[in-house]
């Protein structure tokens with residue numbers, strides 16, 4: 001069996017690899033229980049610089065290998081697919097692809113020269129043996145390597161411990177364990193802490209992965225097309241009749257833009273913004289939007305499950321509040337919210353237990369997870385793809401926007417060992433949030449995680465997170481821990497300025513009104529008046545505009561992708577430097 005890379009594997013172009021990847025994606029959709037095809041798909045993801053996506057399929061392959069070996073819910077389907085795999089040449093194809101992508105793991109040490117015995121009864125024990133001894137070893141190798149690559153060291157440590165329990169003398173697994181321990185040691189020593197005294201719970205488990213419109217993502221619309229703008233503006237007219245969404249040009253911000261405090265001349269990007277269709281006087285409410293894409297992290301019975309308004313603020317409180325009579329676990333502020341929930345998402349989550357115990361440091365990531373779960377439920381009840389939801393479809397994902405064919409570096413070639421193939425990583429990723437939790441919840445929602453790959457795959461979860469991280473608003477509880485979050489698809493089209501011309505409030509619905517008075521700052525044009533003129537862009541605000549410039553920039557940097565360069569920030573920062 002070949003244990004060194006073949007020339008064609010190393011030199012395959014980005015396009016060749018993408019074609020192969022898409023064939024394998026298709027094949028997995030058609031044969032969802034085939035462990036071999038999932039492992040091959042995981043390898044194809046790795047070969048294009050997506051260890052995070054490889055992890056999702058290798059993890060499912062690991063689950064399926066257990067299904068073949070033990071009597072689980074999907075034992076029969078997994079066993080049938082395993083028998084088909086050993087009677088085809090797929091198993092040997094996997095064997096030839098493996099050493100190139102995951103060095104150190106090959107099939108030469110396995111008893112897995114898979115050849116059909118010619119009888120169904122004879123093939124069955126062989127399929128079980130191969131699933132247990134070979135495929136699960138391969139799956140562990142890809143899972144652990146990908147966890148290391150994605151910076152999920154706590155999970156990598158957990159899975160290498162399991163791998164060594166199953167394959168105690170495997171030299172590659174022993175070497176991987178050493179790599180993980182070394183990384184952990186340097187992580188703790190860089191913070192001046194002692195690794196040996198650290199608890200496993202303190203091991204880092206969150207990293208960054210590529211944030212992009214995946215080349216196979218056919219759900220992302222051209223947001224600037226006439227058709228897209230027409231659909232968005234039909235929605236906008238329902239919540240804000242005097243406003244419209246239009247293309248605008250924005251500075252590309254980065255965390256170092258503020259260092260010179262000069263506006264860069266060439267770094268602009270087309271985006272969307274909200275504009276006035278007519279003159280609007282100061283003090284007028286101009287947008288009122290309610291969203292079902294909401295999340296409540298704690299004290300769920302204190303908030304409306306649908307719009308997330310605190311139930312204590314509902315008029316006539318106790319009488320208006322309705323509980324779901326099936327699960328008695330979801331409360332609604334009104335019959336309108338109750339019906340919207342039942343029609344759009346609640347049946348998928350009714351009675352599904354979602355663990356609410358998270359540490360303070362995890363609470364904002366947990367809110368994003370809850371938004372993801374709500375999006376999955378909305379998609380399931382409405383029977384559409386999650387990326388087609390009206391709350392999600394057009395919103396900004398803050399993708400890197402690079403030409404992949406140009407940017408991608410072959411990670412098989414000398415001196416290019418970056419698992420992400422040289423493409424920048426800006427999307428926070430954890431095994432728990434991006435893979436385990438969504439798959440667990442889907443299973444509790446009675447959704448078959450193997451057969452619904454087209455809707456519920458890791459790349460879909462990553463895309464949803466990319467969109468939520470750029471647009472969701474969150475509110476803190478009294479202890480300053482994030483408590484409630486929501487994505488309002490129209491409101492989130494508003495761009496930021498520290499000199500906003502609108503104010504907003506979020507209590508169930510989100511409301512924008514034109515400011516009665518503009519924020520006072522000395523450098524402003526004295527002729528500028530509050531209110532909006534026809535054609536003028538609405539300037540929202542993502543941070544507390546009463547703070548000094550340095551703190552405003554710190555607050556808004558996450559939402560803006562860089563330091564704010566609005567005229568007020570530039571002027572005030574210049575004053576501070578003189």
Ligand SMILES: C[S@@+](CC[C@H](N)C(=O)[O-])C[C@H]1O[C@@H](n2cnc3c(N)ncnc32)[C@H](O)[C@@H]1O
Pocket residue numbers: 250251252253271272273395396398470471492493494495496497559560561565566
């Ligand atoms: C919530 S979205 C706003 C709508 C977005 N422009 C769109 O096309 O959908 C936030 C993103 O808009 C961009 N943005 C908002 N305000 C900006 C500003 N003042 N300067 C530059 N970029 C801004 C940033 O890229 C940010 O990540």
